[in-house]
Amino acid sequence: MHHHKRFWRKILVLGLSMIIIVCTAEDFLKGDSNLKWLPVAQRRQVSSFVLKPRITDLRYVMSRRPDVIVPSKNSAMKWKFNIHLNVSKSAYETSMTFLSLCIASSIFRNTTEWIHFNTGSQKLQNLAAALSPANLRLGGTAADFLTFDPYSKKDDSASSPDITDKDDFFMLDAGLLWDAGFSKLHDSTNYTMTGKQWDSITTFAQKVGWDLMFDFNLFKWHRWQEGLWDPSNAELLLKYSAERNVSIPAFQLGNEPNSFKHNFNLSIAPETLAKDLQLLRDTLAKFPQYSQSSVFGPEVTSISRHVGARKYMDQFLKDGGNKVVDAASWHHYYLDGRTATVEQFMDPKVLDGMKTELQTALNLTGQSPPVLPLRLTETSSCYGGGAPGISDRFVAGFMWLDKLGLCAQAGVTAVFRQTFYRGNYALLSVDLDPNPDYYLSLLYKRLILGPVLNATFEPSISHLRVYAHCVRRDFYNYPQGAVVLYYLNLRDSNVTLTLDQFEGQSLDLFLLSPGDGAGPLSKLVKLNGQTLTMQGPELPPLNPSPHKGDISVSAQSFGFIVVPNAQVKVCS
Ligand SMILES: *[C@@H]1O[C@H](CO)[C@@H](O)[C@H](O)[C@H]1NC(C)=O
Ligand SMILES: *[C@@H]1O[C@H](CO)[C@@H](O)[C@H](O)[C@H]1NC(C)=O
Ligand SMILES: *[C@@H]1O[C@H](CO)[C@@H](O)[C@H](O)[C@H]1NC(C)=O
Ligand SMILES: *[C@@H]1O[C@H](CO)[C@@H](O)[C@H](O)[C@H]1NC(C)=O
Ligand SMILES: *[C@@H]1O[C@H](CO)[C@@H](O)[C@H](O)[C@H]1NC(C)=O
Ligand SMILES: *[C@@H]1O[C@H](CO)[C@@H](O)[C@H](O)[C@H]1NC(C)=O
Ligand SMILES: *[C@@H]1O[C@H](CO)[C@@H](O)[C@H](O)[C@H]1NC(C)=O
Numbered sequence: 302m303h304h305h306k307r308f309w310r311k312i313l314v315l316g317l318s319m320i321i322i323v324c325t326a327e328d329f330l331k332g333d334s335n336l337k338w339l340p341v342a343q344r345r346q347v348s349s350f351v352l353k354p355r356i357t358d359l360r361y362v363m364s365r366r367p368d369v370i371v372p373s374k375n376s377a378m379k380w381k382f383n384i385h386l387n388v389s390k391s392a393y394e395t396s397m398t399f400l401s402l403c404i405a406s407s408i409f410r411n412t413t414e415w416i417h418f419n420t421g422s423q424k425l426q427n428l429a430a431a432l433s434p435a436n437l438r439l440g441g442t443a444a445d446f447l448t449f450d451p452y453s454k455k456d457d458s459a460s461s462p463d464i465t466d467k468d469d470f471f472m473l474d475a476g477l478l479w480d481a482g483f484s485k486l487h488d489s490t491n492y493t494m495t496g497k498q499w500d501s502i503t504t505f506a507q508k509v510g511w512d513l514m515f516d517f518n519l520f521k522w523h524r525w526q527e528g529l530w531d532p533s534n535a536e537l538l539l540k541y542s543a544e545r546n547v548s549i550p551a552f553q554l555g556n557e558p559n560s561f562k563h564n565f566n567l568s569i570a571p572e573t574l575a576k577d578l579q580l581l582r583d584t585l586a587k588f589p590q591y592s593q594s595s596v597f598g599p600e601v602t603s604i605s606r607h608v609g610a611r612k613y614m615d616q617f618l619k620d621g622g623n624k625v626v627d628a629a630s631w632h633h634y635y636l637d638g639r640t641a642t643v644e645q646f647m648d649p650k651v652l653d654g655m656k657t658e659l660q661t662a663l664n665l666t667g668q669s670p671p672v673l674p675l676r677l678t679e680t681s682s683c684y685g686g687g688a689p690g691i692s693d694r695f696v697a698g699f700m701w702l703d704k705l706g707l708c709a710q711a712g713v714t715a716v717f718r719q720t721f722y723r724g725n726y727a728l729l730s731v732d733l734d735p736n737p738d739y740y741l742s743l744l745y746k747r748l749i750l751g752p753v754l755n756a757t758f759e760p761s762i763s764h765l766r767v768y769a770h771c772v773r774r775d776f777y778n779y780p781q782g783a784v785v786l787y788y789l790n791l792r793d794s795n796v797t798l799t800l801d802q803f804e805g806q807s808l809d810l811f812l813l814s815p816g817d818g819a820g821p822l823s824k825l826v827k828l829n830g831q832t833l834t835m836q837g838p839e840l841p842p843l844n845p846s847p848h849k850g851d852i853s854v855s856a857q858s859f860g861f862i863v864v865p866n867a868q869v870k871v872c873s
């Protein structure tokens with residue numbers, strides 16, 4: 302009797318264990334779409350890791366990240382992906398100024414930097430003009446400490462005397478203060494922008510074909526505590542500019558107001574900011590030349606990282622901000638520049654942070670009709686000036702290209718790269734030499750315009766990302782109906798891309814890869830295997846490589862593939 306009981310108990314335990322194991326394995330396979338495409342034999346191979354895990358077994362560890370499963374040497378599995386473009390419809394179009402640029406207002410503050418940014422340099426002008434048309438935002442944390450003084454005798458050859466603090470003010474951009482928990486106030490960091498400085502930046506912008514977006518100082522008040530913004534210094538700048546026929550198509554007021562309490566021990570309610578922006582509009586209306594200029598706000602920090610930013614944006618829109626500004630503007634960085642690693646720059650989960658950011662943004666604007674367009678007016682890889690030795694290397698292109706792709710798909714009207722010049726994340730080095738992201742931006746400008754298309758690929762893995770667009774036709778003389786797709790291969794091995802949809806067609810490849818031995822941390826970039834270098838003040842040509850058939854794409858690289866004769870209706 303006793304024996305019987307124990308026997309049945311054993312059977313029961315064994316049976317339950319079997320059920321649990323089988324269910325787990327089933328869930329693993331069913332739940333993960335990344336595995337569905339594996340041939341049955343390989344699924345079994347994968348599931349055997351799950352059933353007999355050995356922590357030391359790399360293949361087991363990798364099976365926890367299904368998209369990095371390495372096929373065994375004799376496996377028939379190929380890293381081959383067929384890309385398909387949905388050409389039936391396009392939800393959004395991007396304009397020529399979709400990719401735009403930032404220079405931090407602090408450039409007017411540190412006169413040493415200012416001298417380096419020699420607006421008269423032919424090389425600088427060529428580099429800037431190649432990215433035109435673009436918007437140039439002059440703004441950031443330092444905007445709220447700037448006073449325009451056309452008659453200032455500030456000597457451009459000496460370091461600004463009002464800098465007493467060893468913190469580079471510029472490093473305080475976008476949430477570094479916030480995250481570092483700095484509590485000291487920065488009232489003492491006021492500085493002037495001279496008429497001469499303003500003349501040289503506006504002349505430069507006009508010469509290279511950039512449209513200015515100027516960020517006015519929100520810390521100027523009529524009555525310090527309850528009052529509204531004091532537009533008198535803004536009026537001075539507008540009057541001065543109107544007399545010189547300076548074009549300023551867009552304006553902003555203040556920078557990251559959701560962080561004011563934390564950073565500067567003062568608060569400006571969203572409702573007050575909406576009124577201040579109306580005051581800015583009224584001020585612009587007095588100047589025929591600026592009455593039609595756009596106004597963007599509220600310039601909050603990342604809305605998915607900071608609850609305060611989300612609430613601020615929400616309240617701003619609900620308090621009438623959505624009827625004052627032409628688009629809801631905000632900032633985004635993926636990581637803290639002091640701690641970011643090169644692996645994070647290529648981590649699909651980190652890149653997906655931008656998807657959450659965009660969903661959050663669309664949710665917010667969607668809740669406050671009239672629904673405003675979105676504008677990402679300051680954005681880069683890492684806040685705090687970028688990650689030293691990473692944000693200015695080849696690897697930074699993954700975040701930049703992915704962000705451009707996601708923003709285009711979400712209908713964002715412009716993405717402003719922090720920065721064109723200055724900081725670890727700049728497109729140009731201090732010596733005005735292009736970093737890899739400069740060339741990536743340039744190709745993006747030359748190839749991407751108009752309707753956004755949707756690309757999917759089979760099998761689906763998270764370490765490959767693909768976007769598609771109608772091609773810009775005028776630069777490389779592409780025919781009507783031409784399309785371009787761009788990809789990021791985040792895997793540490795090569796993949797093959799196929800386009801069954803456009804089988805047999807001639808393709809133009811613009812494949813980018815690290816330009817020196819440092820791999821992802823390369824300071825240089827290759828286009829179709831050729832390292833890109835300036836020839837004196839002249840840019841190198843960015844020529845396509847003609848190709849037919851499957852495309853082999855190297856590990857940890859990105860690029861563009863044009864199908865000139867795609868004859869896609871949406872692109873005609
Ligand atoms: C293409 O996109 C349209 C509109 O978004 C959608 O209705 C259609 O199902 C898509 N086609 C394919 C093959 O995914
Ligand atoms: C100004 O810029 C120069 C050149 O990059 C830098 O060496 C210096 O530390 C900066 N000064 C301040 C106070 O930020
Ligand atoms: C800095 O400027 C703001 C207004 O522009 C002013 O209220 C503040 O007192 C100034 N701070 C100092 C230390 O001068
Ligand atoms: C002012 O600039 C615009 C273009 O920005 C130009 O069309 C116009 O002729 C200029 N006017 C004068 C008086 O220079
Ligand atoms: C912040 O401001 C309040 C009132 O304006 C003041 O009482 C308080 O001492 C300030 N805090 C700091 C840290 O300066
Ligand atoms: C967007 O809004 C929907 C509905 O209110 C909500 O379910 C969803 O979680 C929101 N998504 C984000 C990313 O905030
Ligand atoms: C692209 O297509 C996929 C699959 O059909 C769909 O889930 C996704 O929403 C589409 N995206 C856009 C931007 O149309």
Ligand SMILES: *[C@@H]1O[C@H](CO)[C@@H](O)[C@H](O)[C@H]1NC(C)=O
Pocket residue numbers: 795853854855856
């Ligand atoms: C990966 O692709 C690159 C460029 O196409 C090629 O040079 C390299 O040999 C390939 N590596 C492997 C392991 O196939």
